[in-house]
Amino acid sequence: MSTHSRWEAVIGLEIHAQLATKSKIFSGAATTFGAEPNAQACAVDLGLPGVLPVLNAEAVHMAALFGLAIDAEVALESTFDRKNYFYPDLPKGYQISQLAQPIVNGGQVVITLGEGEAAEQKTVRVTRAHLEEDAGKSLHEVFAGMTGIDLNRAGTPLIEIVSEPDMRSAVEAVAYARKVHAIVQYLGICDGNMQEGSFRVDANVSVRPKGQISLGTRTEVKNVNSFRFLERAILFEIERQIELIEDGGTVQQQTRLYDPDKDETRMMRTKEAADDYRYFPDPDLLPVVIEPATLAIWRDSLPELPDAKARRYQSEYGLTPYDAAVLTSSKETAAYFEQTLAALADRLPDQVADAKLCANWVTGAIAAQLNKTGLAIGDSPVTAPSLALLLVRIVDNTLSNKLAREVFEAMWAGEGEPDAIIDARGLKQITDSSAIEALVDAILAENPDKVAEYRSGKDKLFGFFVGQAMKAAGGKANPQQLNEILQARLGPPGEQA
Ligand code: ADP
Ligand code: MG
Numbered sequence: 001m002s003t004h005s006r007w008e009a010v011i012g013l014e015i016h017a018q019l020a021t022k023s024k025i026f027s028g029a030a031t032t033f034g035a036e037p038n039a040q041a042c043a044v045d046l047g048l049p050g051v052l053p054v055l056n057a058e059a060v061h062m063a064a065l066f067g068l069a070i071d072a073e074v075a076l077e078s079t080f081d082r083k084n085y086f087y088p089d090l091p092k093g094y095q096i097s098q099l100a101q102p103i104v105n106g107g108q109v110v111i112t113l114g115e116g117e118a119a120e121q122k123t124v125r126v127t128r129a130h131l132e133e134d135a136g137k138s139l140h141e142v143f144a145g146m147t148g149i150d151l152n153r154a155g156t157p158l159i160e161i162v163s164e165p166d167m168r169s170a171v172e173a174v175a176y177a178r179k180v181h182a183i184v185q186y187l188g189i190c191d192g193n194m195q196e197g198s199f200r201v202d203a204n205v206s207v208r209p210k211g212q213i214s215l216g217t218r219t220e221v222k223n224v225n226s227f228r229f230l231e232r233a234i235l236f237e238i239e240r241q242i243e244l245i246e247d248g249g250t251v252q253q254q255t256r257l258y259d260p261d262k263d264e265t266r267m268m269r270t271k272e273a274a275d276d277y278r279y280f281p282d283p284d285l286l287p288v289v290i291e292p293a294t295l296a297i298w299r300d301s302l303p304e305l306p307d308a309k310a311r312r313y314q315s316e317y318g319l320t321p322y323d324a325a326v327l328t329s330s331k332e333t334a335a336y337f338e339q340t341l342a343a344l345a346d347r348l349p350d351q352v353a354d355a356k357l358c359a360n361w362v363t364g365a366i367a368a369q370l371n372k373t374g375l376a377i378g379d380s381p382v383t384a385p386s387l388a389l390l391l392v393r394i395v396d397n398t399l400s401n402k403l404a405r406e407v408f409e410a411m412w413a414g415e416g417e418p419d420a421i422i423d424a425r426g427l428k429q430i431t432d433s434s435a436i437e438a439l440v441d442a443i444l445a446e447n448p449d450k451v452a453e454y455r456s457g458k459d460k461l462f463g464f465f466v467g468q469a470m471k472a473a474g475g476k477a478n479p480q481q482l483n484e485i486l487q488a489r490l491g492p493p494g495e496q497a
Contacts, residue, residue: 026053072107459493
């Protein structure tokens with residue numbers, strides 16, 4: 001948007017998270033992903049006449065946990081409504097949802113923007129989160145020229161998490177979606193698998209001239225099944241709307257689909273208003289009542305969540321707010337960091353220094369490799385206990401940072417544990433000062449002219465001597481010792497020895 005600085009984007013997200021219950025929200029059918037089509041759809045899910053829904057208590061529990069985690073008001077009484085529409089994957093002709101009295105009201109999610117020292121926090125407000133049932137799926141690619149209907153997904157419990165229009169860029173929207181994703185995974189209420197559709201994000205996007213208070217007309221973009229596509233789809237949509245308005249057009253309220261192959265959004269339908277759905281209270285379901293005592297027990301059962309964990313990393317280990325945010329950004333990353341620290345605990349004395357070193361490696365070398373290979377940290381070929389072994393060899397001075405990086409690359413490539421690699425490749429750092437002195441003396445003896453130049457003031461030559469001595473040492477001399485010995489042998493530049 002840099003070329004359109006007159007404009008400001010406004011984004012609000014609607015996130016559908018499938019709740020990780022064993023059975024469906026209103027029936028006993030299983031919810032496992034990937035079963036034979038229609039093998040997990042019972043009479044209730046098929047919408048056969050005469051059946052009645054029975055609410056799954058675990059779905060209520062999970063939705064309430066989400067509300068507690070984002071500091072929302074969890075309603076002690078909430079109700080179900082019918083949202084009526086026709087679609088082949090919705091045999092009842094209505095979706096059971098919550099409109100008038102949702103289970104979760106308000107709440108907020110804190111996101112971290114920017115990097116390192118420049119990192120800042122921003123609070124995004126959540127409007128509400130309600131319980132509802134998922135629809136089935138239309139399969140267009142299985143039978144030539146025909147569409148198949150798979151109702152396995154019908155009746156899978158969802159929470160729809162609706163944000164306020166608080167985000168101002170694609171980056172902010174992605175940070176918010178990632179944070180919600182982290183929270184549901186920390187809580188264990190959703191597996192978070194975006195490819196399988198367990199966590200789906202719809203982006204509402206509008207633009208307005210900077211300084212204008214009222215909101216512009218929005219479009220809702222669907223079909224984004226990764227965080228990268230979410231960012232691309234929003235960027236495209238912002239540009240499209242700005243260009244449209246600047247060319248004299250107006251934005252229509254529409255639902256649009258993101259096409260990842262073409263990297264564009266396309267009109268799917270004009271937006272329906274709530275009236276079109278003819279919502280009314282579901283007469284088959286009683287209000288959901290949660291006892292205050294039950295809610296208190298649930299509150300006490302909450303696990304340590306990302307923000308609390310990040311605060312603990314800062315106070316216990318002296319990590320920066322940014323590093324703490326990165327390390328807690330997913331449950332797996334935090335687990336990896338903590339497993340590495342646990343493996344170091346009985347080997348190294350200084351917990352704070354070790355945690356900082358460990359944080360640097362997890363947010364640095366490990367993150368870079370994961371990024372490059374697209375692997376999740378849980379699938380890292382360098383496991384937490386192996387990383388700990390490497391860090392031990394840095395702290396005990398066997399390895400310089402440079403050698404450690406070489407050992408790390410070899411570990412990543414599957415060459416084994418650090419000690420075996422150090423032996424096999426002869427990578428042990430030279431820390432014997434007499435050996436380094438001998439190397440330095442030989443270099444100085446070979447280069448009398450350069451020594452003289454250095455001593456007459458050309459102090460840039462110091463780097464030359466370091467380079468030559470390091471080369472003679474096969475890159476293995478302890479850099480700090482090498483520097484000190486060279487300093488001592490050469491004397492300060494510009495002075496005669
Ligand atoms: P609906 O239920 O019809 O989809 P809502 O008013 O509940 O509409 O809003 C849905 C989402 O759209 C919310 O996340 C909200 O923050 C966002 N939103 C509403 N108006 C705008 C706007 N003008 N620009 C961007 N996002 C918006
Ligand atoms: Mg909507």
